[in-house]
Amino acid sequence: MTLQQLKYVIEVVNCGSINEAAKKLFISQPSLSNAIKDLEAEIGIEIFLRSAKGITLSIDGSEFLGYARQVVEQAGLLEQRYLHQKPSRQLCAISTQHYAFAVNAFVNLIKGSGAEEYEFTLRETRTYEIIEDVKNLRSEIGILYMNPFNQKVIEKLLRENRLDFHPLFTASPHIFISTRNPLAAQTSVILEDLQEYPYLSFEQGEFNSFYFSEEILSTVFHKKSIHVSDRATLFNLLIGLNGYTISTGIVSADLNGDNITSVPLQVDDRIQVGWIASHQIQLSKQARLYLDELKKVIQDYGVPLLE
Template identity: 70%
Template sequence: MTFQQLKYAIEIANWGSINEAAKRLFISQPSLSMAIKELEEELKITIFERTNKGINVSVEGTEFLGYARQVIEQIELLENRYLDAKPSPQHFSVSTQHYAFSVNAFVNLIQKYALEDYEFTLRETKTYEILDDVKNLRSEIGILYLNDFNNKVINKLLKESNLEFTVLFQAQPHVFISAKNPLAKQANVSLDDLDPYPCLSFEQGQYNSFHFSEEILSTLTHKKNIRVSDRATLFNLLIGLNGYTISTGVLSADLNGNNIIAVPLNIDETITVGWISHKNVTLSKLAAAYVQELEKVIQDYH
């Protein structure tokens, strides 16, 4: 087993693709595949499970990669300290549902550490992909919500993937609407109040289950429905069409301005937002620092 093989395995896990990893490493795909095959044979474990849709990190591979990352980090520290080598870029990835506070914390993390050389990834993505990213170590942290409706299904997937959920905060449902919406002056709104307006939600692609929806009450029918894939488009439609979306009520004026407001939704529900991580992997310093920034941002919002 060589340090190079460890780096190869980590790069494949980061990109979720042998093809992409080979490009990033500037080697051929057959050479990379052979290096990993030799590593797996030597260790007598399967690190990556090959499927028609690509590769997944196995349970054994998850544990191995956790140790491999720690070894590589220590080697880089030694090289930087004693060989006067150029510091390696800092790496960190997070996958999240479409929450402004997760972006705020990401910005604060980079500004606080004043990193000169880094490769960070922030994925605002679908619920199933958040689970898959953290399971396969493409992201150290995932951010999503639980409620009475999706709790059983999401927790089952967390258990099967050896992931754990840590509560970040609990919130009562709100709707995001334009500051010019006729409902904007109300102290709270009901579902009947919202009926004339377009309901906006984030599409979930291939895994379009009600339990993966980013919005509560996903089983309700609406006369006007619009699904979008990104937060900027959703907010533009809130303003342009007087639409609404159901969320936590946590909104950033710094990122979104004052054109969007949060109004309490008159319904007996609770949304529990939290972050997920892999049980077998110790959080890196940057991941732990990001969690601290998340907590600070939420405290500031409250």
């Protein structure tokens, strides 16, 4: 087993395919495949499961990856300390539902990294894909919410994929609307107040289950409904069409401007936001630093943490 082989495994996981990893490593695809097969033969496990659709980490491979990342990270520290080499390229990947506070924390992570080289990834994506990303270790951390409606389904899916949910905070439901919306002057709203306004939500693709919705009350009928795929489009439509969406109430003026506001929604429900990770691996230093920044941002908004 060599350090180079460990780096090969990590790069394949980061890229999601052997072909793409070989390109980034500037080696041939057969050479990379053979190096990984030799490693698997030496340690007696299958790191990757191979099929016509591509490769995925095996259960044993997920555990192996955790150790490999630690070894490579420690080797980088040794090189910096004793060989006077420049700091190693920092890596971190996060998958999240469409939360501005998750982006704020990511910005702070990068600003505070001080690294000469880094390759960070932030995926604002669909609920099911967040779970898939973390299960397959494309991302170390996923950020999503649970409430009484979706909790049993989400928890079952996390258990099946050996993922743990760590609560961050619990929020009362709010609507996000334009500051020019007539409802912006109200101290709170009820569902009946919203009937004539377009309802905006994030589409969930082929896994378009009520339980995977990013918005609570996903089974409520709306006379006017618009599905979008990104946060910028959603906020533009909130302003252009006087629409609304339902979320945590945490609005970032830095990212969304000062023309979006939140108003409490009077419903008997709660939104518990947390992060998920595989319990088979230890988080990297950068992932742990991201969580620290995430908690700071949440507290800066005046929201008490659950941990």
